[in-house]
Each structure stands twice: as C-alpha cells, then as structure tokens.
Amino acid sequence: xxxxxxxxxxxxxxxxxxxxxxxxxxxxxxxxxxxxxxxxxxxxxxxxxxxxxxxxxxxxxxxxxxxxxxxxxxxxxxxxxxxxxxxxxxxxxxxxxxxxxxxxxxxxxxxxxxxxxxxxxx
Numbered sequence: 257x258x259x260x261x262x263x264x265x266x267x268x269x270x271x272x273x274x275x276x277x278x279x280x281x282x283x284x285x286x287x288x289x290x291x292x293x294x295x296x297x298x299x300x301x302x303x304x305x306x307x308x309x310x311x312x313x314x315x316x317x318x319x320x321x322x323x324x325x326x327x328x329x330x331x332x333x334x335x336x337x338x339x340x341x342x343x344x345x346x347x348x349x350x351x352x353x354x355x356x357x358x359x360x361x362x363x364x365x366x367x368x369x370x371x372x373x374x375x376x377x378x
Contacts, residue, residue, distance in 0.1 A: 269295055304333060 273292060278285045311326045 267299060270299065 273288070278288055307329060311322065314322055
C-alpha cells in the first residue's frame with residue numbers, strides 16, 4: 257500500500273513540476289532537469305516494485321501457479337531496461353558532441369551574423 261501511495265505522489269509531483277519548469281537559459285534549469293530525472297526514475301522503480309509486490313500477494317493466494325509470469329516479467333523488464341540504458345548513453349553522446357561542436361566555433365565565424373561571409377566589392 258505504501259508503494260501505491262508514493263507512486264501516486266511521484267506522479268503528481270511530475271505533473272506539478274511541468275507547470276514550474278524554467279526556460280532553457282534559466283540558471284535553475286540544471287536543477288530542474290536533475291529533479292525531473294530522479295523523480296522519473298523513482299516512479300519507474302516504484303512501479304516495478306509494485307508489480308513484484310502484487311506477484312507476492314498473488315502467490316499467497318494461488319501458490320506458484322504464476323511463477324512463469326514472474327519470470328516473463330523479469331525478462332521483459334530486463335530487456336526494456338537494457339534498451340533504456342543504451343538509448344540514454346546514445347543521447348548523452350549526441351548531447352556532448354553538440355556541446356563540443358558549439359564551443360569550437362566562436363560567434364560570428366563562417367558568416368553566422370552576416371559579416372565576413374564574403375569580401376566587400378568596390
């Protein structure tokens with residue numbers, strides 16, 4: 257029961273945080289992103305734990321009849337977790353490459369602001 261209540265609390269926190277999200281250039285945006293990731297992963301973890309708690313409750317009533325479902329759930333969650341880790345790493349690689357490429361070119365180079373793109377003709 258505690259897992260369900262905390263799960264619902266985290267969901268409401270995520271919805272409420274959507275209205276309080278700062279702009280991308282705001283100095284608190286880094287903290288908001290960390291909060292968003294932590295609460296999101298905590299919600300996913302509590303959801304998984306809640307299903308296992310349900311399996312244990314079901315086992316008390318019907319025995320080991322649903323043991324295969326538990327193993328299938330573990331396999332599916334493991335596969336989804338592996339895909340999520342891969343995609344998260346891939347996303348961070350892209351983000352770090354973009355940051356590195358943005359820092360290489362100073363503003364105004366390569367005709368970004370309209371000056372210096374080609375020489376003046378007299």
